[in-house]
Structure formats: C-alpha cells, structure tokens
Amino acid sequence: MGTTFSGFTEKLASKYGDKTAIVFRGEELTYRDLDNFSDRIMLFYLGNGISKGTHVGLLASNSAEWIIHYLALCKIGAVAVLFNTHLTGEELANALNYADVTYLTCGDRAEKAEFKVCLDKINRESAPMLKRIFHIGHELGPLLMSYKEPSELEAEYLRGRKASVDPADPVNLIFTSGTIAKPKGVLTSGYQMLTAAAEAARHMRLGPDTRICSVLPLYHCYGLSVDLLAGLTAGGTIYILEAFRSADVLECIEKNRCTVFNGVTTMFLAMMRHENRMNYKISSLITGTVAGSYVSPNEFMEISRNFSIPHLQMSYGQTEATAGITFSGFDESLESKSHHVGKPIEGTSLRISGAEGLPGISGEIEIKGFNVMKGYYRMKDESEKTFTDDGWMKTGDLGMLDEDGNLHITGRVKELIIRCGENISPVEVEACIRNYPGIEDVKVIGVPAEVIQEKVVACIILKKGWRINEQLLINHMRKHLAQFKIPESIEYFSEFPIGRTGKVNTGELKKMVTGTLAKV
Structure with a gap:
C-alpha cells in the first residue's frame, strides 16, 4: 500500500x-x-x-x-x-x-x-x-x-x-x-492507515461481495481503519449508521444482508439482549471482530452462538498502533479463538517484557512495526516514556504468548490492583466471577484503603430475575483464586458508566464505589 x-x-x-x-x-x-x-x-x-x-x-x-x-x-x-x-x-x-x-x-x-x-x-x-x-x-x-x-x-x-x-x-x-x-x-501517515486497513481486510477475507454494517464512530481508529478503509480496500459496500442503537443495527443487517459487523463488546451484548432480537434475520453475517476492550471466553462464545457468525474474530489494537496489532485465525475454531486475540499482523513484531520469548509468562506487551506511532503529538516526555531503550513501544497492556504464538490479554498495567504489596490482575478475578451462575457482567476495581494500599471490589450486574448468595460466590472464588485476590466487597449495579468509545468508564466507576463505601 x-x-x-x-x-x-x-x-x-x-x-x-x-x-x-x-x-x-x-x-x-x-x-x-x-x-x-x-x-x-x-x-x-x-x-x-x-x-x-x-x-x-x-x-x-x-x-x-x-x-x-x-x-x-x-x-x-x-x-x-x-x-x-x-x-x-x-x-x-x-x-x-x-x-x-x-x-x-x-x-x-x-x-x-x-x-x-x-x-x-x-x-x-x-x-x-x-x-x-x-x-x-x-x-x-x-x-x-x-x-x-x-x-x-x-x-x-x-x-x-x-x-x-x-x-x-x-x-x-x-x-x-x-x-x-x-x-x-x-x-x-497515509501509508500506515492504508496498509493497516489492507491487513485488516486480508485477515477478515473481505472482498467485492462484502457488505459491512458500520456503526463504530469514524473519529476512532477502530471504525476508521477496520470498518471504512478496510471495506473500501476490498471493494465492498459499507452501510453507514450515524450512531449505535440496537434496533437500527439489527434492521440494517437484516435489510441489507450484511456480511460483516465489527463492534465493541457492549454493542454485541446490547443487541443480543434487545427484546426483539429474535425477530430479526441476521444469518447473512459471516465475520466481524469483537475488540476495543477485554472479551471473556464466555462472552465471545455467547456472542458467537447468539449471532451464528461462523468466522467471528478476536482482535487487539490501539490508537498508537493504527488500530490493528493482532487478529485471530479466520478458520480457527470459535472455541479456540475465544481464549486469545491471535497473532501479529504482517509487518508487526510483538514481545512480552520479562518473558524472554518463553510462553506462558505474563508481562507488558511491547510492539514494533510499520503501524507504530512515532510519538504523541507535542508530548516529548510522554512519548519517551512509551518506548523502550531499544525502540519497542510499550502498550500499557499485560499479556502472555502461548506455545502457538497466540497473544492472551491478561490486564492493564494501570489497572493492576496492589494489595499488601501483591499485584492483582482484575481480568483474572473477573473471569472467575463470570463463570458463576446469574452474572450478567462484572468489573473488578481497586479503591484506596489504609494499610493494605487498595481494597479489591467486585462490581456486579446480575441477570434479570437472579439473586445470588454472596458466601457461595466467595466459596466459588476460593476454589480458583489465591486468598489475597478475593474481593473484600461486592457492589451491585443495574448498569455501568460507559465512556465515549463504548468501554466501561473505570474512573467513574471507582468514584461511584468510593462514594458508596464512604457512607458505610
């Protein structure tokens, strides 16, 4: 390109x-x-x-x-x-x-x-x-x-x-x-944008017969690169929606026999739980990506089953890397790809800090390649902190590589909870809680606490009509997690605050929880 x-x-x-x-x-x-x-x-x-x-x-x-x-x-x-x-x-x-x-x-x-x-x-x-x-x-x-x-x-x-x-x-x-x-x-640069789009189109096997339902905001690199430019690169037809509304997206897919839908996890889940979801025929979908935030294996499989998308893919990207960094295999089984976000795109290298090439060791994800930014605009100090001495960009995300070279996301460096000197990955605790019956969604956060540094809090949305026994949930966690990872508090929500790109606004959630705990 x-x-x-x-x-x-x-x-x-x-x-x-x-x-x-x-x-x-x-x-x-x-x-x-x-x-x-x-x-x-x-x-x-x-x-x-x-x-x-x-x-x-x-x-x-x-x-x-x-x-x-x-x-x-x-x-x-x-x-x-x-x-x-x-x-x-x-x-x-x-x-x-x-x-x-x-x-x-x-x-x-x-x-x-x-x-x-x-x-x-x-x-x-x-x-x-x-x-x-x-x-x-x-x-x-x-x-x-x-x-x-x-x-x-x-x-x-x-x-x-x-x-x-x-x-x-x-x-x-x-x-x-x-x-x-x-x-x-x-x-x-133009080269970065168009080459990244061509890579996305190649991994998703887009072509002139592709019909994309595009609702991701075009001001964000995900929508711009993986929806618009990838679709144009392939010669496809792109149906543009002004904003996300579950019914509008479902109607667009049905009416236009769309073959591709890319979205963040919250979009898929909102559509899946729409009251008239089963009235829409969306069997035309062939592929799409679930990206933008962490997706648990259970959520990925639930989305796959509900939408019957045979080649749904996981992907990992950042604005600092022109959207795309990895894609899971197009023909890989859904069960397999539910556990990882795939391999780096062509022209991009990836390593795990501190892992020295060994599989199964978690550390910060670092990348190098054509798609990597030169730095943040007018932020020299911030840019220098983002790169290692040997020129690799630090993503701020934690991950590990398996024996096949697939990347597994394990958390965010900034979201690590430090309790009594122990590092706790919220993603690990969330994955455990999601496997318990009646859990609609969960977000685990750390809030400031005297002596122990941070208190682990599980914020939970229950499925409609469900109630849970907290002690039984804690017993479930103890079977799978070390004691220091068990949340000290469980808070219930009807919905989480959502940021501008469709992700859970962790900062706002922490403010809400801190305010609630202060009243106790």
Whole structure:
C-alpha cells in the first residue's frame, strides 16, 4: 500500500467504477463518486487557504459527507484532526489548541443537543489559532446536485497538489481513548492507515461481495481503519449508521444482508439482549471482530452462538498502533479463538517484557512495526516514556504468548490492583466471577484503603430475575483464586458508566464505589 490517498481513491474508482461503495440514509455513492466528490471538496479547501500540513479539525457524527471531507483532506496532505462529538466546549477548546487546529469542519447535527452549545463556546479567546469554521450537512442531495467536472485548469492544479504528497506524510491526528481534558494525539501517515486497513481486510477475507454494517464512530481508529478503509480496500459496500442503537443495527443487517459487523463488546451484548432480537434475520453475517476492550471466553462464545457468525474474530489494537496489532485465525475454531486475540499482523513484531520469548509468562506487551506511532503529538516526555531503550513501544497492556504464538490479554498495567504489596490482575478475578451462575457482567476495581494500599471490589450486574448468595460466590472464588485476590466487597449495579468509545468508564466507576463505601 505504498500509495497516497489520492492514488488509493483513483485506483478504486478505476477498478470498481459505478459499484456502490457507501450507503447512508438510502443515498448511494459509487467508488467513482468518492473520488470525484472528494476532488471537488479538495478544490474547496484549497481555495480557502488549506494546504499540505494544515491541521483541520473534523467534528461530525458518521455520515457519507464525513467520509468525503476526510478523503479530501487526506488527498491534500492536510492533517485531519478527528474529534469526538461528545466533547464539552472546554474539552474541545483544549483539544483545538493542543492540536494546532486552524480550521474546523463541523456537522450540522450530532447525537446530542450539547453539540451546538459546545460550538457556541468556541471563540477567539478560547481557541485563538482557529481561523474559520466550515459547516457540512447530513444530506447527500445538495452535494450530488452541485457536482461538476473540474475544468482543465482545475484538474491540472489538483494533479500538482496531489503529486506533492508522500505516503509517509502525516494525514491524521487521532486521540487516544482516554479523557480528552488533557488530550493525547497520535499522528499517523497515509501509508500506515492504508496498509493497516489492507491487513485488516486480508485477515477478515473481505472482498467485492462484502457488505459491512458500520456503526463504530469514524473519529476512532477502530471504525476508521477496520470498518471504512478496510471495506473500501476490498471493494465492498459499507452501510453507514450515524450512531449505535440496537434496533437500527439489527434492521440494517437484516435489510441489507450484511456480511460483516465489527463492534465493541457492549454493542454485541446490547443487541443480543434487545427484546426483539429474535425477530430479526441476521444469518447473512459471516465475520466481524469483537475488540476495543477485554472479551471473556464466555462472552465471545455467547456472542458467537447468539449471532451464528461462523468466522467471528478476536482482535487487539490501539490508537498508537493504527488500530490493528493482532487478529485471530479466520478458520480457527470459535472455541479456540475465544481464549486469545491471535497473532501479529504482517509487518508487526510483538514481545512480552520479562518473558524472554518463553510462553506462558505474563508481562507488558511491547510492539514494533510499520503501524507504530512515532510519538504523541507535542508530548516529548510522554512519548519517551512509551518506548523502550531499544525502540519497542510499550502498550500499557499485560499479556502472555502461548506455545502457538497466540497473544492472551491478561490486564492493564494501570489497572493492576496492589494489595499488601501483591499485584492483582482484575481480568483474572473477573473471569472467575463470570463463570458463576446469574452474572450478567462484572468489573473488578481497586479503591484506596489504609494499610493494605487498595481494597479489591467486585462490581456486579446480575441477570434479570437472579439473586445470588454472596458466601457461595466467595466459596466459588476460593476454589480458583489465591486468598489475597478475593474481593473484600461486592457492589451491585443495574448498569455501568460507559465512556465515549463504548468501554466501561473505570474512573467513574471507582468514584461511584468510593462514594458508596464512604457512607458505610
């Protein structure tokens, strides 16, 4: 994939022409449309002072126009700074200033009313570098009707601008999944984005007959790489949904006979438990990935059985590694792949710190390869701490390799609970509790405690209509865990606080539990 985004869209237009690439709200865009319309938007941006290297914010929910504007910016060689649509005004201002954004392109609508309030708070005082805000709509009609072929002079001008862009030039600044109050941005090149997407398409065996139901946010590397760019690389058709709602996703899969659905664990579980789930016919699904957060073997198998996806895959990735790091085998048995996240993609190496190549030893996962960031934007100290002396990137995740070279995730370095000097992996305790009858979901956390450092707390959501005997649950844990790993407290929830990317917000959960325990 040693090409630029311009070469990428031109090649797709030449190969697939009038084949439908994107469907959004019933409107269709062909592969030729994507190339032509992004050229037209490219001319618009160039005429408004944007050029190679300009940092342009993109703040909009999923839409076909988001995709066209994104492609246009990448073709110019501008840096598309992708913003979460849930940001507050203060968070957005902080992120704009940190990312050196001089132009901001916004959608006319978003998932929440706070979106417009957020924009209204952006002014010269809060974002002094911002020169102009552009607004885009969510309807394709005006864009389709206003399109015209570029003149000979415009076409020549475009060719010159495209030729100035190198595959190694940065085209994206994507924020990591954590809080944006003090944002950490990752610069990625066109080469990294397109090569990672091609690897995802290869591992998932996507092709021209592929039909993807895409609801992951495009401002996040998972949705951008594994849904959009991987689908385009393969010549497939991508059905874009603006936001996640279980019924909308199920309807999209049924209506369009979708063959692929990628999602975080909470999405699959929400769809699985939707009251009308069995009324939808979704047997067209062939593959997809469950990623974005830890997935227990039981959850993976439950999802596999419920959706009957014969080639459902586990995957492990990070924003710092252009989304994809590992994929499980396409034809591997579901039972086998439920226990691991697979092997590294081509061009990526992986090792376990302290394991010295030996299987079964847990340590921090470290990686090296084409997909690894050079560092966090404008964060020299933070970047240096992320890399080892010999150039490997520390992921912050704990894992181990089995004898076949498959990676098993065992926890997060930052989420380790330290009790009386002993390190406890929440994932290990959660896996044990999940095997007990009546458990819908569980999150194990550590809260500050005098003398022992941290108290282990199990936060549990019970299945509907279930009650459990806590002593019997503790007895169950004692059969499988050392005594120091047994939670001192069990707290019950109807739901967990969910962060902006669909993962459980551990920080908020800790605040809730700490407040509850303080009242006891």
